[in-house]
Amino acid sequence: MQGLEPVETMQKIALVTDAWAPQINGVVTTLSSVVGELEAAGHDVGVIHPGLFLTVPMPSYPEIRLAAAPYLGxxxxxxAWRPDAVHIATEGPCGLAARAFCLRHGWCFTTSFHTKFPEYIHARLGVLPVRTGYGVLRRFHQPAAHTLVSTPAFSEFLSEHGFSDLRLWPRGVDTKRFKPWAGNLFSQLPRPLFAYLGRVAVEKNIGV
Known part of the structure; x- marks a missing residue:
C-alpha cells in the first residue's frame, strides 16, 4: 500500500465509527490503516468511537460494544474541534449521532458502506426482510455528499438497491507485510487457487 503524499495544508478530519479497537475485524483494520496514512501525510484525524461513551453489548454479538446515547458527546x-471534513464510517449509534448533528447544523459529510447488514441481521436473527433493511440504510446514506464503496461490483449492487452518489474507495495492499514473489509457497500450488481470510461466521456465507 503506497502511502499518501505529504500535504502542504493540514486538514482536520473527524472519523466517526462504531467499529474500533479493541474490536478485531476488517472494518477496524481498514479504518486504522486509513488513519495511519492520513496522519503520516500530515493531517489531523480525530476518531469518535464507542470507547468514548457508556456502552451496551450488541444483540447476538455481545463481545461487540455499542455506544449508548452518544449524541450529546x-x-x-x-x-469543540470544528473539523474541515466529517466522515461517518458506520450506521450504528455513533454514526447516527454524527449524521443527526451534521444535518441539524448544515454540515457536509461523507459516509462509507462496509457491511451488508440486512443480510447479516437476517442470517443471525431471522428478522427484518433484506429489502426493508436496504430501505433503512438507503435513508441513512442519502444525505451524504458521497458514499464510499470498495469495489465496482459493490457500487453496482448498491445502485440496484437505489443508492446514489457512490464513489469508489478501493482497498490497498500493505507491501511491507505482503510481498508476493516467484519462490513463495503459493507459487508451487496448482491453479486455480482460492483462499478465505476472515472470521468463520454465518453471515460470511462460507458454505455458499
Missing part, C-alpha cells in the same frame, strides 16, 4: 466533540 458526539455533538460536543464536533463543536
Amino acid at each position: 458526539t455533538a460536543r466533540r464536533l463543536l
Whole structure:
C-alpha cells in the first residue's frame, strides 16, 4: 500500500465509527490503516468511537460494544474541534449521532458502506426482510455528499438497491507485510487457487 503524499495544508478530519479497537475485524483494520496514512501525510484525524461513551453489548454479538446515547458527546466533540471534513464510517449509534448533528447544523459529510447488514441481521436473527433493511440504510446514506464503496461490483449492487452518489474507495495492499514473489509457497500450488481470510461466521456465507 503506497502511502499518501505529504500535504502542504493540514486538514482536520473527524472519523466517526462504531467499529474500533479493541474490536478485531476488517472494518477496524481498514479504518486504522486509513488513519495511519492520513496522519503520516500530515493531517489531523480525530476518531469518535464507542470507547468514548457508556456502552451496551450488541444483540447476538455481545463481545461487540455499542455506544449508548452518544449524541450529546458526539455533538460536543464536533463543536469543540470544528473539523474541515466529517466522515461517518458506520450506521450504528455513533454514526447516527454524527449524521443527526451534521444535518441539524448544515454540515457536509461523507459516509462509507462496509457491511451488508440486512443480510447479516437476517442470517443471525431471522428478522427484518433484506429489502426493508436496504430501505433503512438507503435513508441513512442519502444525505451524504458521497458514499464510499470498495469495489465496482459493490457500487453496482448498491445502485440496484437505489443508492446514489457512490464513489469508489478501493482497498490497498500493505507491501511491507505482503510481498508476493516467484519462490513463495503459493507459487508451487496448482491453479486455480482460492483462499478465505476472515472470521468463520454465518453471515460470511462460507458454505455458499
